[in-house]
Amino acid sequence: MKLTQLRNLKAVADAGSVRQASRDLNLSQSAITKSIQMLEAELDTKLLHRASHGVSPTATGEALVARACLIDSELKNARNDIARIEGAFTGDVRVCVSPTTAINMVPKALINLKRRRPEVNVKIEENVYPDNLAPLRRGDVDVAVCMLPEKFQDDDLVSEVLIEDEVTPAVSVSNPLTRKRDLAFENLMNEDWVLFGRSISSHAIHEQTFRINGFEPPVSTVVCASFTCALALVENGNYVMLVPKQVFRGRVRGFPITPLRLTTPMQPWTIAVISRPSNLLSHACQEFVDELRQVAPEISLTL
Numbered sequence: 001m002k003l004t005q006l007r008n009l010k011a012v013a014d015a016g017s018v019r020q021a022s023r024d025l026n027l028s029q030s031a032i033t034k035s036i037q038m039l040e041a042e043l044d045t046k047l048l049h050r051a052s053h054g055v056s057p058t059a060t061g062e063a064l065v066a067r068a069c070l071i072d073s074e075l076k077n078a079r080n081d082i083a084r085i086e087g088a089f090t091g092d093v094r095v096c097v098s099p100t101t102a103i104n105m106v107p108k109a110l111i112n113l114k115r116r117r118p119e120v121n122v123k124i125e126e127n128v129y130p131d132n133l134a135p136l137r138r139g140d141v142d143v144a145v146c147m148l149p150e151k152f153q154d155d156d157l158v159s160e161v162l163i164e165d166e167v168t169p170a171v172s173v174s175n176p177l178t179r180k181r182d183l184a185f186e187n188l189m190n191e192d193w194v195l196f197g198r199s200i201s202s203h204a205i206h207e208q209t210f211r212i213n214g215f216e217p218p219v220s221t222v223v224c225a226s227f228t229c230a231l232a233l234v235e236n237g238n239y240v241m242l243v244p245k246q247v248f249r250g251r252v253r254g255f256p257i258t259p260l261r262l263t264t265p266m267q268p269w270t271i272a273v274i275s276r277p278s279n280l281l282s283h284a285c286q287e288f289v290d291e292l293r294q295v296a297p298e299i300s301l302t303l
Helices: 003-015 018-025 029-043 059-085 105-116 133-138 200-212 227-236 283-298
Strands: 048-051 054-057 092-097 121-126 143-148 158-172 192-196 221-224 239-244 257-259 268-275
Touching (some): 003 029, 003 048, 003 054, 003 059, 018 029, 092 283, 158 227, 158 283, 192 227, 200 239, 227 239, 239 257, 268 283
Parallel strands (some): 092 143, 192 221, 192 239
Antiparallel strands (some): 048 054, 158 239, 158 257
8 A cells, every 4th residue: 555546536526536536636528537547446445436427436446445544644843853854844734713812812822823833834714513523523624712602522623611601691782671771681592693603512502501591492493504694794784692711801992793791690611622642632722722822811801
């Protein structure tokens, strides 16, 4: 089994066709096809389903592609480690962030990291728990920073709590609710709500917050997968949305939404960093996690 064979298999699985993979790798289709056929012969198993409309990995092919992703990630880490030993601090930090942590915590940590390590390359993508676990296991990303609705347990990944946060109802700065005193959660039952989130955990945050206060979730709800669109709805309409309090920490005047100060206790929620064990992380990734630890105490529950 050769690294080039694994690379070719992964490229075909990602592209969905040998033709596109040959373009991506700048190799001939026949070379890629022969490479994968030799790999199948060595392993005595079929790795790809071949059809007129394209190719897709078999179950064994998917397992091998997943391992190939991890091998590729480790090879990059090895190159970075060698460069660091020889005096050049380079490396890649691939971060998966939830939209709410992307507003405050993650940018601060990355700015601090880049200030100290300008040679480090950073790639950021957005996803939420638990959808962010699959790319972590594949090695497509190194670190995920997100809200956790439950105690995290996983055989391959580890988590570290950064902040014990809680959600708060938020409205536009011009919403009449901002001028009301002694506001309780029950006073918001007849309001129009925006539910942000693509995952089950996002919906759970919304539903549990209502039920823990003795209410059923409201019927009048806009479900929005885009955090930017959800913010715009709240900013420009009389909508209410549940937002982690850390979003508002350090916000300058002019931020389009504001938290409501309630007399009712709100649902606690954990913000955590998830990754493979630290001994499998590159030095650059470990330094980024250290920056998250440094930033976290600055972002408290006190607004």
